[in-house]
Amino acid sequence: TQLLEQSPQFLSIQEGENLTVYCNSSSVFSSLQWYRQEPGEGPVLLVTVVTGGEVKKLKRLTFQFGDARKDSSLHITAAQPGDTGLYLCAGVRGYGNKLVFGAGTILRVKS
Amino acid sequence: GAGVSQSPRYKVTKRGQDVALRCDPISGHVSLYWYRQALGQGPEFLTYFNYEAQQDKSGLPNDRFSAERPEGSISTLTIQRTEQRDSAMYRCASSLMTLETQYFGPGTRLLVL
Numbered sequence: 002t003q004l005l006e007q008s009p010q011f012l013s014i015q016e017g018e019n020l021t022v023y024c025n026s027s028s029v030f031s032s033l034q035w036y037r038q039e040p041g042e043g044p045v046l047l048v049t050v051v052t053g054g055e056v057k058k059l060k061r062l063t064f065q066f067g068d069a070r071k072d073s074s075l076h077i078t079a080a081q082p083g084d085t086g087l088y089l090c091a092g093v094r095g096y097g098n099k100l101v102f103g104a105g106t107i108l109r110v111k112s
Numbered sequence: 113g114a115g116v117s118q119s120p121r122y123k124v125t126k127r128g129q130d131v132a133l134r135c136d137p138i139s140g141h142v143s144l145y146w147y148r149q150a151l152g153q154g155p156e157f158l159t160y161f162n163y164e165a166q167q168d169k170s171g172l173p174n175d176r177f178s179a180e181r182p183e184g185s186i187s188t189l190t191i192q193r194t195e196q197r198d199s200a201m202y203r204c205a206s207s208l209m210t211l212e213t214q215y216f217g218p219g220t221r222l223l224v225l
Contacts, residue, residue, distance in 0.1 A: 005154075041218065042218060043116070043203055043205070043215075043216025043217055043218055043219060044155065044216050045216070046213050046214070049213075089154045089155075091154070098143070098160075098207065098210050098211050098212075098214070099157050099160065099168060100145075100147075100155070100157060100214065101157065102147075102153075102154025102155050102156070103154050104152065104153050104154050105152075105153070105154050
């Protein structure tokens, strides 16, 4: 059982469409991170959200942390084929920056 | 080096053999983490070090798994008497300090036959 549940597990959309990926948990985290992973590579950090209700924007990507710091969402506007990849959310627990990952959302953007 | 490196990139071994997986972190990074990633899943924490000290090994599945970082730089994850269920991608990450961004390596894909 994953501590962090991500949905959907797989998403295939056309270029130009918008999408939202969700990350939910029953646990509170000190912060939550979003990563993108391409085939054959390790995850690369996109953003860290720390404060409940926080919204961060990274070009066409908008990240939101829930008020109770248990859930988060990633919204992509006008998706492009270059956005294709595995998107992972990870909660930060404890002093040691121990990351608890969700199972990920595989995004495929078709041109 | 420019990033975290791991070796070997691929390892095929027979059940019952021991394997050693190496991680070379970014130069100067104090913290080093080991994760295991099954196909279709996110990485799962195994253990982490600050300098040469192993701070948390709560994610190691059983006593066949061990890790060391004797000089506070390169780390080795050792799996003794491998089993088929150990097959996975093993990833290493390093960060400048404990609460800083973790940079992941390309991983070692282990296949136990």
